[in-house]
Amino acid sequence: MSVVTRFAPSPTGYLHIGGARTALYSWLHARASGGPGDGRFVLRIEDTDRERSTDEAVQAILDAMAWLNLEHDGEIYYQTRRFDRYADVIDRLIDEGKAYRCYSSAEEVEAMREAARAKGEKPKYDGTWRPMPGKTLPEPPAGVDPVIRFATPLDGHTVIHDLVKGDITISNTELDDLVIARADGSPTYNFCVVVDDMDMGITHVIRGDDHVNNTPRQINILKALVGDDGDLPVYAHVPMILGSDGKRLSKRHGAVGVMRYREEGYLPEALLNYLVRLGWAHGDQEIFTREQMLAHFDIENVQGGASTFDPDKLLWVNQEHLKMTAPQDLVGELRWHLARLGIDGVDDARLTEIAAIQKGRCKTVREMAEQSLFVFQPVTEYEPKAVKKHIKTATPDLLAQVRDGLAALDDWNGEAASAAVKQVATDNEVGMGKVAQPIRIAVTGGPVSPSIDDTLALLGRDETLTRLDAAVSEFAALKG
Numbered sequence: 001m002s003v004v005t006r007f008a009p010s011p012t013g014y015l016h017i018g019g020a021r022t023a024l025y026s027w028l029h030a031r032a033s034g035g036p037g038d039g040r041f042v043l044r045i046e047d048t049d050r051e052r053s054t055d056e057a058v059q060a061i062l063d064a065m066a067w068l069n070l071e072h073d074g075e076i077y078y079q080t081r082r083f084d085r086y087a088d089v090i091d092r093l094i095d096e097g098k099a100y101r102c103y104s105s106a107e108e109v110e111a112m113r114e115a116a117r118a119k120g121e122k123p124k125y126d127g128t129w130r131p132m133p134g135k136t137l138p139e140p141p142a143g144v145d146p147v148i149r150f151a152t153p154l155d156g157h158t159v160i161h162d163l164v165k166g167d168i169t170i171s172n173t174e175l176d177d178l179v180i181a182r183a184d185g186s187p188t189y190n191f192c193v194v195v196d197d198m199d200m201g202i203t204h205v206i207r208g209d210d211h212v213n214n215t216p217r218q219i220n221i222l223k224a225l226v227g228d229d230g231d232l233p234v235y236a237h238v239p240m241i242l243g244s245d246g247k248r249l250s251k252r253h254g255a256v257g258v259m260r261y262r263e264e265g266y267l268p269e270a271l272l273n274y275l276v277r278l279g280w281a282h283g284d285q286e287i288f289t290r291e292q293m294l295a296h297f298d299i300e301n302v303q304g305g306a307s308t309f310d311p312d313k314l315l316w317v318n319q320e321h322l323k324m325t326a327p328q329d330l331v332g333e334l335r336w337h338l339a340r341l342g343i344d345g346v347d348d349a350r351l352t353e354i355a356a357i358q359k360g361r362c363k364t365v366r367e368m369a370e371q372s373l374f375v376f377q378p379v380t381e382y383e384p385k386a387v388k389k390h391i392k393t394a395t396p397d398l399l400a401q402v403r404d405g406l407a408a409l410d411d412w413n414g415e416a417a418s419a420a421v422k423q424v425a426t427d428n429e430v431g432m433g434k435v436a437q438p439i440r441i442a443v444t445g446g447p448v449s450p451s452i453d454d455t456l457a458l459l460g461r462d463e464t465l466t467r468l469d470a471a472v473s474e475f476a477a478l479k480g
């Protein structure tokens with residue numbers, strides 16, 4: 001049997017860290033099962049809660065899934081476009097006596113629950129409108145639109161075979177006759193999920209363990225539709241992610257939408273790597289490429305306990321990925337970050353060069369972009385404080401010598417450029433600082449930049465010489 005998994009977010013906000021991990025596990029389980037192209041990964045937008053669902057949230061989720069490159073198969077399903085289908089299934093269940101119209105008012109239902117509580121029982125609907133052999137139902141009240149309730153089995157057990165939590169058994173007497181359609185005809189959440197999972201042929205439901213309570217209800221409805229011997233999906237309820245204070249991860253922990261991590265300069269591969277390890281391990285390996293995750297991931301090895309989100313570790317994983325990613329594969333993210341800083345239209349070759357120099361010295365792509373800005377921004381002024389401190393009467397002459405040394409280099413690279421700079425310091429019997437700081441100010445306008453090798457390598461020969469020329473005359477005028 002080939003595997004079909006799904007990710008089924010409710011579009012009430014952005015894709016958060018927990019949702020992204022669920023999506024990743026579902027994607028991995030589909031893609032890692034039985035070789036490429038075998039499993040299917042379905043994306044379903046659960047937008048039936050019309051008050052809380054928004055188009056912006058749908059878009060935010062799709063953007064985040066695209067950025068993470070968790071590609072789904074086939075069309076994207078929207079529950080709001082499937083209402084006719086849900087209505088048909090509800091009619092079928094009523095016809096088969098597996099669901100029924102209930103005319104009890106909200107007050108009556110509350111009173112039933114109260115009565116059950118008073119007897120020390122679980123608050124439940126008392127079955128007034130449930131058809132039973134030999135029972136005569138009350139006359140439907142005029143002018144009342146009924147809700148539709150599912151006739152939950154009155155005895156027996158429902159067993160969840162959970163790949164993460166093991167078997168969970170619930171007595172059906174604990175379960176209410178769930179409302180599956182409201183008085184206005186709209187289907188309810190648990191019902192839509194069941195019809196969808198059935199229609200979409202889902203074999204594995206992988207989701208957060210906040211849904212465990214829904215599962216026995218969903219299994220009973222599903223059994224009513226496919227029969228007791230019909231195929232049921234296998235469930236895997238993934239434990240939640242906690243913040244460092246042991247509370248459920250939330251905005252307070254800075255863990256907001258996935259795309260915030262993009263803004264902060266994380267690589268999608270690094271975020272996925274970090275997320276896959278939150279609750280799953282393969283020996284003591286920490287760093288995984290996407291291919292390695294696909295090779296080793298096994299949903300049955302997901303651990304049952306909650307895991308704790310650790311931003312420092314995420315940053316470390318990101319840095320490791322920056323180091324191991326080929327410079328040309330960083331171009332897309334670097335371009336995106338530079339564009340946010342107002343720098344557009346840089347060609348791939350230039351960005352590859354920059355990535356090659358910066359990737360070993362930065363923790364994030366955002367930092368790479370910020371620290372490369374000087375390459376694209378002409379020097380319009382020299383920081384007065386830096387000039388006062390570092391530009392002396394001898395500086396223009398030293399810089400002119402540096403300029404000539406650099407112009408004479410056969411090959412332009414950081415090492416050669418830095419050797420030429422050192423040569424000038426040696427020839428003039430001055431410390432490196434007397435030469436290096438003025439060069440920094442000359443080519444960036446200020447005293448802070450990557451090492452002199454990297455700074456000059458990033459700028460390139462032409463731009464370095466142009467900026468040095470300009471600084472020589474500017475500083476000469478200043479000190480002359």
Ligand code: GLU
Binds near residue numbers: 007009193211
């Ligand atoms: N729509 C649900 C959520 O966003 C997920 C439901 C499911 O996976 O069954 O929490």
